Amino acid sequence: MRVLLVGATGRLGCAVGETLTGRGHHVITVGRTAGDIRADIADGDQIAAVFAQASGLDAVVCTAGDVPYKHFVDMTPEDYLSAYRGKVGAQIELVRQGTRHVAERGSFTLIAGILNREPIVTGSAAAMVNGAVESFVRAAAIELAPQRINAVSPTVFAESMAAYGHLFPGVTPVGVDVAAAAYVRSIEGAETGQVFIVQ
């Protein structure tokens, strides 16, 4: 399949790219600072430019989404709006524009995250956007068919524990390869409107 991979330079994006390439897919990478196509998907015009360069797609997958982490008392309205734009609005726009560039039975796989199910201190914006992404996926699925759409919701990665482990006391991390497998399930499987929880 021809797969557009957005967020290809992140830890998860790299793992998804390697996994998909290893399974014989042709992966076109999109990143802000590296990749086959350079773009910031928080900007709708840059998303349009991406699809102008990458057509005939079977799948669009996203592993990117910027969200601020702060104690609730330190959060501002701008922080929540920034979280919305970075992880919700950007991914919705990727789907909204992408429907015209993806095969009739192609798929979209978005990134959510575990914090809406298992919250942590400083995670109120992250939780909010993860819930938004999951819910959008469930609702959009019934209108997009026969195109499919799913989300992957991973817990903290083993590879990230040195940096973020202090925020997840007692949480068992998963390898980033397990999350990459969830992307494979979404892309090569037949399910839609699902949230694949990776923990």
Place this chain on the structure above:
Amino acid sequence: MRVLLVGATGRLGCAVGETLTGRGHHVITVGRTAGDIRADIADGDQIAAVFAQASGLDAVVCTAGDVPYKHFVDMTPEDYLSAYRGKVGAQIELVRQGTRHVAERGSFTLIAGILNREPIVTGSAAAMVNGAVESFVRAAAIELAPQRINAVSPTVFAESMAAYGHLFPGVTPVGVDVAAAAYVRSIEGAETGQVFIVQ
């Protein structure tokens, strides 16, 4: 208790106001076009003006949230952003500012809705914001304590079936009084971080 009721002129708001007044609470109503205090909570400055006029609160409850309903192919980025601002950003700001005006063990009760669990055609923005509100509530609860925060998630109201029933084929509606009771449970009970599903 002194309860600030935002969205007091809507169908649900009226029912919540009547129910709370009937239980002996002092209800201060906030609405865009009517109520004790006139304000549009989509504007943070107007929220500040509300709290300047209504202090010493035991509970803040919201029954208001504007969201566009359109087929997915007709949705624009502005529609999703408008949904975020109208139902997510506005309610988060009500909580963010409200923490300083609500009693130490006071509560917030926000409005979500069933469409993130049971999506309908034209409901992708509504689903997205409902999921965002639920997830925010779960995450904020662990940081707000001992203040409490919950959400009420009602299905379609019996009183709204004439207007919206065609969008909910086969769905059993509930009376708006059942949703009002969920607000009572949130305000007078001791739970936090919960989503009270009303269906």
